[in-house]
Amino acid sequence: xxxxxxxxxxxxxxxxxxxxxxxxxxxxxxxxxxxxxxxxxxxxxxxxxxxxxxxxxxxxxxxxxxxxxxxxxxxxxxxxxxxxxxxxxxxxxxxxxxxxxxxxxxxxxxxxxxxxxxxxxxxxxxxxxxxxxxxxxxxxxxxxxxxxxxxxxxxxxxxxxxxxxxxxxxxxxxxxxxxxxxxxxxxxxxxxxxxxxxxxxxxxxxxxxxxxxxxxxxxxxxxxxxxxxxxxxxxxxxxxxxxxxxxxxxxxxxxxxxxxxxxxxxxxxxxxxxxxxxxxxxxxxxxxxxxxxxxxxxxxxxxxxxxxxxxxxxxxxxxxxxxxxxxxxxxxxxxxxxxxxxxxxxxxxxxxxxxxxxxxxxxxxxxxxxxxxxxxxxxxxxxxxxxxxxxxxxxxxxxxxxxxxxxxxxxxxxxxxxxxxxxxxxxxxxxxxxxxxxxxxxxxxxxxxxxxxxxxxxxxxxxxxxxxxxxxxxxxxxxxxxxxxxxxxxxxxxxxxxxxxxxxxxxxxxxxxxxxxxxxxxxxxxxxxxxxxxxxxxxxxxxxxxxxxxxxxxxxxxxxxxxxxxxxxxxxxxxx
Numbered sequence: 001x002x003x004x005x006x007x008x009x010x011x012x013x014x015x016x017x018x019x020x021x022x023x024x025x026x027x028x029x030x031x032x033x034x035x036x037x038x039x040x041x042x043x044x045x046x047x048x049x050x051x052x053x054x055x056x057x058x059x060x061x062x063x064x065x066x067x068x069x070x071x072x073x074x075x076x077x078x079x080x081x082x083x084x085x086x087x088x089x090x091x092x093x094x095x096x097x098x099x100x101x102x103x104x105x106x107x108x109x110x111x112x113x114x115x116x117x118x119x120x121x122x123x124x125x126x127x128x129x130x131x132x133x134x135x136x137x138x139x140x141x142x143x144x145x146x147x148x149x150x151x152x153x154x155x156x157x158x159x160x161x162x163x164x165x166x167x168x169x170x171x172x173x174x175x176x177x178x179x180x181x182x183x184x185x186x187x188x189x190x191x192x193x194x195x196x197x198x199x200x201x202x203x204x205x206x207x208x209x210x211x212x213x214x215x216x217x218x219x220x221x222x223x224x225x226x227x228x229x230x231x232x233x234x235x236x237x238x239x240x241x242x243x244x245x246x247x248x249x250x251x252x253x254x255x256x257x258x259x260x261x262x263x264x265x266x267x268x269x270x271x272x273x274x275x276x277x278x279x280x281x282x283x284x285x286x287x288x289x290x291x292x293x294x295x296x297x298x299x300x301x302x303x304x305x306x307x308x309x310x311x312x313x314x315x316x317x318x319x320x321x322x323x324x325x326x327x328x329x330x331x332x333x334x335x336x337x338x339x340x341x342x343x344x345x346x347x348x349x350x351x352x353x354x355x356x357x358x359x360x361x362x363x364x365x366x367x368x369x370x371x372x373x374x375x376x377x378x379x380x381x382x383x384x385x386x387x388x389x390x391x392x393x394x395x396x397x398x399x400x401x402x403x404x405x406x407x408x409x410x411x412x413x414x415x416x417x418x419x420x421x422x423x424x425x426x427x428x429x430x431x432x433x434x435x436x437x438x439x440x441x442x443x444x445x446x447x448x449x450x451x452x453x454x455x456x457x458x459x460x461x462x463x464x465x466x467x468x469x470x471x472x473x474x475x476x477x478x479x480x481x482x483x484x485x486x487x488x489x490x491x492x493x494x495x496x497x498x499x500x501x502x503x504x505x506x507x508x509x510x511x512x513x514x515x516x517x518x519x520x521x522x523x524x525x526x527x528x529x530x531x532x533x534x535x536x537x538x539x540x541x542x543x544x545x546x547x548x549x550x551x552x553x554x555x556x557x558x559x560x561x562x563x564x565x566x567x568x569x570x571x572x573x574x575x576x
Contacts (some may be wrong), residue, residue: 255280519531
């Protein structure tokens, strides 16, 4: 199926209003950036044109065309529908472009609908040949739709895609309810049954998921979606022999449809068969597939994991042209080049299109043996140098797991950099103490340099009840929350003791204080907890927790600061 071809440079015909001078000015810049494949900047100038001439339909068509080229099909559809519904219903070409976009969104029912709407409205139109060809590429479900002359059956296809949308939004229970009803009424509707299998799987009901996948295969033993799903289900249950049997079948399939290529590629990636993932992703990208940043990243990771490093770098280098604000491609390019230069063993990269810092830190929290991993250290140093504050925070806490001189030196240098906030330096101080680096620590902030003896107190001189609260924080909060949230909980407790000493209130029930701290940490990180649930979890009264919350908020002045980390306060700790 060809790409959408509706980016127009025409200025005069019976459907286009001549551009004003300002619009012409911006249009020239659009063309200039398109020639350079800089889609993000071209998109910016197209929006400027719409601002200048908001009632010209062709501007919206041009925008929709570029969004489609960038893989942003849903946004493209919104603009196309705006044109035919609000601006100019005679622009029937929009129906063809809508069909094209829906095909790429794997929504054959909608694609089918708009192909026929286009053909009915414009049987001699410019894109008739392409529209007819497109029908041969839509998923096999289209055949069912074409046969669905009954209005109730057509409605079932619409319900299916609504259920599929619920699944993609993470509303698994609602999706399950709709899909169960559909397969009961339409037992041969295999697409709905495949999605029901996924809904069960996402809710942790693996046996029902396997049952539904096998029901699909009973009716269609070569159903690619069911086979791929089943392989992943078996992997999660550690049914290695069964998984390998499915994989052997999948490796023999030669898919031609984009939908099947993509499904197989992502399945092989999840299962760790990087060679097959690369083979299919390479075919998608090289066959002129409309590129988006996620697809390019998947392809780059598969290329990297199979030793095709130049191809990986080439595809990562294309991502900023599509997604100029993303740091992900730059991270993988910089990190890969650093590792290659230093001669370390190269890692196996994960496929998720996201920065990996939180995943690495949480992994280290549960398995400290990974701390010598060169990739982890390189990633953290990159994060300190290039990341936003949230990334720097994760990198600081990750470095706390290293006991090497280089990690300590990196953290000490961080304390001296005036560009880093005092709040982040506080995290760096905790990391230095966690790795047992010898004080003093030299800190520069607001043009002043001073030395600090410690950030974490000498636990040997703490009261037993204070240590008991800290242990509960480690046990209760550490088990449920990320390492960053755990550190914030510790800081709350350290700072409370620091601010109140020597008039620190008597800690009669440690659980009540730990519960109050969990409540505040949850609030800070937008994970609110009901006090009644905390009371049950910590075996204390709601009144005790509420009293301690108020005391913590008052001492640490948190009322105006929740949603952020607390402001830096005195670092001295009590010496009872």
